Amino acid sequence: MFYTVECSYTDSASEAEWNTYYSQQKIPALLSVTGFITSQRFRAVKPGCPKYLAIHTISDGEVLDSEDYRLKGGGNFSRWQAHITDWHRNLYSGESMAPALSSDELLLLSAKPIDPLETEVNSQGLEMYAVGLDKSPSYYVMYRLPIGMASLFTDMPGVHLYEQLTPQRRSAEKGEVGGAT
Template sequence: MIYTVECNFADPDSEAEWNLFYSLQKLPALISVSGFHTSQRFKALSNDCPDYLALHSIDNLHVLLSDEYRHNGGGNFARWQQHITDWQRNLYGGLDRAPAIDTDHYLVVSTIGPEPLIDAGLRPYPLHAVALDRHPEQSWLAMLDRPLVFGAGVHVYRPMAEQLTSSRDE
């Protein structure tokens, strides 16, 4: 399953420090949780969506409800919480593993259907919401080798780092 977290960060003075925390502490802590397989974080190039997106491959919803997740991965945002806005979490079925997006490629997410991705010559991967916020109900992911401009409902992201993979999956 694909676990997504989207948000904005409202304090430009501490945003760089927050990004370091997220990349160097938060993602490694998450990937250490049993049931997490991959994690990757992205920054939006589109203006009509939250600035940050994290994609995680996990086994199922029970992973997010576990004590291990609460203690090692989830909920350690206390210092940053006041600056995190537009926070949304979804759990999607449709893919077992999130695609690894190299730092010289881009992730495209469509919430309006696969057609804009297909029209751009991309291969969309369908996702359907099964838990948490469940909005949008459906999304399609694709990898892009250069940034393109799409219309409303299609968002382009650049990877902030390579995808992390659990040592259990290597």
């Protein structure tokens, strides 16, 4: 299951500090919550969607209702809240863990499958169906895209492209913890 958080940030003077907080404090706090498995942050490479996206693999939707989440992972944005806009949270079903994207790949989210990616590039899409929270959009297909192919998709309707902002991190309970950025 995927827990996604999208938002934009409106204060350029404090944006770097907010990103540092989110990447170095918020992500480790979330990964300390029982049921959080992976986390990775992204930044949109074109307009038309919220600027920031975080994708977390979680064991199930009840994780977000747990006392552990309330104590360690939820909230803590009061200092920056006035500058956070276009905020959306979704739970998506998915058949595997979120892919760990490298710095030479982009994350492509599409409103529908993209056949050339699957047939010519051999990039299998990961279907995501909204099952909780905002439930909008109700469906996405997630692809890993070589960065050199971005120009083929920048003007495609229903497609959002994101660059890696942080490496994917894994919870300590899974035995692996990635480096912070």
